[in-house]
Amino acid sequence: MRFKFHGWIAEVDVEATKRAYASGGPGASAECGCSECANFAAAREAGYIYPAKVARLLEDMGVDLTRESEVFVESPAHRGSLVYGGWFNIAGELLEGPDEAVEIEQGFELLACPEGAVVDDAFGEVPVFRIEFLALAPVMDALRRKK
Numbered sequence: 001m002r003f004k005f006h007g008w009i010a011e012v013d014v015e016a017t018k019r020a021y022a023s024g025g026p027g028a029s030a031e032c033g034c035s036e037c038a039n040f041a042a043a044r045e046a047g048y049i050y051p052a053k054v055a056r057l058l059e060d061m062g063v064d065l066t067r068e069s070e071v072f073v074e075s076p077a078h079r080g081s082l083v084y085g086g087w088f089n090i091a092g093e094l095l096e097g098p099d100e101a102v103e104i105e106q107g108f109e110l111l112a113c114p115e116g117a118v119v120d121d122a123f124g125e126v127p128v129f130r131i132e133f134l135a136l137a138p139v140m141d142a143l144r145r146k147k
C-alpha cells in the first residue's frame with residue numbers, strides 16, 4: 001500500500017509488517033527494562049509520546065506501537081522531561097523524501113530512512129525501511145520511584 005506522509009513516499013507491505021510485529025519479540029523498552037525504558041513505556045501508555053496522527057500513520061502501516069524496534073535516551077532529564085530517540089522497522093520500501101527530520105509538532109520529530117536497523121528475525125527476507133522519532137517526554141512516576 002502506498003503511503004505519503006510529511007514529504008516521504010513509501011510502499012508498505014502492511015500484512016508483512018503486522019505479521020512481523022505479532023510474531024516478533026517484545027518492544028525494545030520492555031526487553032531492556034531499565035528505568036529510562038520503563039519511563040518511556042509509562043509515558044507512551046499515558047499518551048505522551050506519539051502525536052495522534054503519527055500513531056495513526058504507524059498503525060495503518062501495521063506497526064504495534066508497544067513494540068518499538070529501538071528506543072534510547074537522546075538527552076538526559078532536564079526540568080522534568082527528557083528526549084527519547086528510537087525507531088520502528090517497517091516491511092516495504094522508502095521511495096523518496098527528505099534526508100532530514102521533520103518536526104511534526106513541538107517536541108516530536110520524524111525521519112524516514114531507507115534501511116531497517118536491528119531488524120527482528122520475524123521480518124524474514126522482505127525489504128525493510130525504518131521510521132525514526134525524537135520525542136520529548138515527561139519524567140513519570142516510574143522513573144522518579146527508581147531514582
Ligand SMILES: [Zn+2]
Binds near residue numbers: 029032034035036037
Ligand atoms: Zn533501557
